[in-house]
Amino acid sequence: MTDQSKSAVPTIGVFDSGFGGLTVLRALIEQLPRARFAFLGDTARLPYGSKSRRTIARYAAESAQFLVREQGAEFLVIACNTASALALDAIQEAVPVPVLGVIEPGAEAARAASRTGDVLVVATEATVQSHAYAAACHAKGLRALEKACSLLVPLVEEGWTGHPVTAEVIEIYLKELRAEAAAIGMNPDTLLLGCTHYPLLRRLFEGAVRPGAKVIDSAEAVAQAALGRFNGRAAARGTVQETEVHCFATDSVEKFERLGPRFLGRPVGHVELIDLGG
Amino acid sequence: MTDQSKSAVPTIGVFDSGFGGLTVLRALIEQLPRARFAFLGDTARLPYGSKSRRTIARYAAESAQFLVREQGAEFLVIACNTASALALDAIQEAVPVPVLGVIEPGAEAARAASRTGDVLVVATEATVQSHAYAAACHAKGLRALEKACSLLVPLVEEGWTGHPVTAEVIEIYLKELRAEAAAIGMNPDTLLLGCTHYPLLRRLFEGAVRPGAKVIDSAEAVAQAALGRFNGRAAARGTVQETEVHCFATDSVEKFERLGPRFLGRPVGHVELIDLGG
Numbered sequence: 001m002t003d004q005s006k007s008a009v010p011t012i013g014v015f016d017s018g019f020g021g022l023t024v025l026r027a028l029i030e031q032l033p034r035a036r037f038a039f040l041g042d043t044a045r046l047p048y049g050s051k052s053r054r055t056i057a058r059y060a061a062e063s064a065q066f067l068v069r070e071q072g073a074e075f076l077v078i079a080c081n082t083a084s085a086l087a088l089d090a091i092q093e094a095v096p097v098p099v100l101g102v103i104e105p106g107a108e109a110a111r112a113a114s115r116t117g118d119v120l121v122v123a124t125e126a127t128v129q130s131h132a133y134a135a136a137c138h139a140k141g142l143r144a145l146e147k148a149c150s151l152l153v154p155l156v157e158e159g160w161t162g163h164p165v166t167a168e169v170i171e172i173y174l175k176e177l178r179a180e181a182a183a184i185g186m187n188p189d190t191l192l193l194g195c196t197h198y199p200l201l202r203r204l205f206e207g208a209v210r211p212g213a214k215v216i217d218s219a220e221a222v223a224q225a226a227l228g229r230f231n232g233r234a235a236a237r238g239t240v241q242e243t244e245v246h247c248f249a250t251d252s253v254e255k256f257e258r259l260g261p262r263f264l265g266r267p268v269g270h271v272e273l274i275d276l277g278g
Numbered sequence: 279m280t281d282q283s284k285s286a287v288p289t290i291g292v293f294d295s296g297f298g299g300l301t302v303l304r305a306l307i308e309q310l311p312r313a314r315f316a317f318l319g320d321t322a323r324l325p326y327g328s329k330s331r332r333t334i335a336r337y338a339a340e341s342a343q344f345l346v347r348e349q350g351a352e353f354l355v356i357a358c359n360t361a362s363a364l365a366l367d368a369i370q371e372a373v374p375v376p377v378l379g380v381i382e383p384g385a386e387a388a389r390a391a392s393r394t395g396d397v398l399v400v401a402t403e404a405t406v407q408s409h410a411y412a413a414a415c416h417a418k419g420l421r422a423l424e425k426a427c428s429l430l431v432p433l434v435e436e437g438w439t440g441h442p443v444t445a446e447v448i449e450i451y452l453k454e455l456r457a458e459a460a461a462i463g464m465n466p467d468t469l470l471l472g473c474t475h476y477p478l479l480r481r482l483f484e485g486a487v488r489p490g491a492k493v494i495d496s497a498e499a500v501a502q503a504a505l506g507r508f509n510g511r512a513a514a515r516g517t518v519q520e521t522e523v524h525c526f527a528t529d530s531v532e533k534f535e536r537l538g539p540r541f542l543g544r545p546v547g548h549v550e551l552i553d554l555g556g
Contacts, residue, residue, distance in 0.1 A: 043328070044329075050321070050529060050530050050533070051322075051529070150432060150435065150436050151429070151432050151433065151436055151438075153432075154428055154429050154431075154432040155429065157428065158428050158429055160429075165443060165446055165447060165450070168443055169443060172443070251328060251329070252328050255328070
């Protein structure tokens with residue numbers, strides 16, 4: 001497969017521990033409809049969130065090397081919050097191509113959106129425990145308060161993306177988060193969705209925030225950031241006639257094929273099972 | 279630690295891929311309050327549900343060997359539905375002590391409870407996909423209809439065990455399940471809880487079933503089954519003054535120590551981190 005690295009059209013590699021990162025791929029396709037994409041979900045070794053930094057770095061580096069060496073990716077987007085938070089440097093060291101994580105672009109979009117400088121962040125427990133979004137926001141002069149919303153990924157995977165129960169759960173989480181923010185004197189006007197599953201809940205989030213508050217989706221933010229970096233290469237090398245997407249997974253291909261289209265907003269096609277070892 | 283195998287008091291080993299099996303340990307303690315227990319949660323390698331039968335069998339056999347060789351267990355309870363469904367034979371081959379899974383006793387309790395012979399089973403997606411409860415029920419002359427209730431484990435782990443949202447989710451699942459049962463002419467009078475997290479939702483389930491319907495908890499059922507097998511050994515070898523519980527985990531000791539007491543109904547004490555390899 002390495003002859004694909006000689007393709008006239010540069011490939012963008014997108015990596016996630018699961019298939020939630022397909023929302024990032026979806027946003028990338030909207031920005032770059034005439035590119036070739038290779039997506040890898042390391043589903044055999046998820047969840048990354050409960051594993052050590054060293055283990056996550058090794059897994060993510062192996063996945064990145066597959067995308068670069070086997071799929072000819074000339075640009076990598078890490079569509080996994082845990083890997084972006086804990087292993088971005090290790091991935092960048094493992095491959096000779098530019099690597100873009102999902103956290104910094106999200107924080108940058110929040111900075112651009114917020115007038116008060118106070119931002120709320122919702123994410124999984126593992127992402128919140130890493131405090132990667134808070135750190136990235138602080139580095140841009142924002143105050144950020146994070147909340148783990150552990151029920152939202154299961155609700156999305158159950159397909160309840162417009163369900164009244166999901167709306168109620170989001171109301172409960174945001175009410176708690178706003179109360180915590182008020183208690184420490186924050187005046188938030190921006191909500192940052194810091195999980196790749198949450199773009200599927202964007203309408204419910206937009207219905208639950210206060211009037212005038214902005215909802216920032218880190219999947220969209222990373223696609224915007226990728227656009228700038230990628231356009232130069234694409235212009236120099238040409239593009240494909242229409243979007244090409246190739247999906248790979250290390251396990252659970254059935255679940256990937258069944259749930260993937262909801263996240264990608266289009267068919268995922270045949271998902272190829274690959275083995276990256278233990 | 280192998281000298282513990284020479285203890286005057288026989289040890290019961292309890293194994294799960296996570297810590298949900300602590301509800302089984304809780305039921306065992308109620309039946310056998312003067313025994314010594316060693317509980318192992320293979321938290322580094324969960325979830326088992328998405329892995330192949332061969333991999334699960336290897337993981338479960340390694341865990342069983344730890345409990346027998348290192349902790350001196352003379353009797354093993356497999357408090358993990360996936361391992362019980364897919365690897366009970368492999369575990370029994372790997373260790374020279376009696377092994378009891380969680381599925382057969384659950385099905386037996388359902389048989390004893392049901393008058394119509396029609397049973398509903400709620401469980402995780404992986405357990406439902408294995409159809410292990412349906413097969414065990416059918417072997418006893420029951421008709422069984424299974425439903426995956428994927429939101430319930432996350433709701434329990436969020437601590438929402440008495441929350442109105444959880445009650446609503448259970449209502450939705452049971453309504454769907456009853457409609458499916460009616461459509462195929464079943465007349466169910468028994469609900470079998472086929473997941474080690476669900477005993478924490480027992481009151482909500484009891485409030486959601488039809489009047490007169492029985493709720494069977496496979497954790498209680500396996501403890502009843504263990505009682506009969508263990509009493510002979512205990513009578514011959516003596517008992518401890520009070521319950522002794524030693525907990526081990528292969529990862530995420532913090533989460534185990536934080537959530538474990540809810541499942542066990544008592545402090546879990548210090549959870550020892552062990553390494554079973556990859």
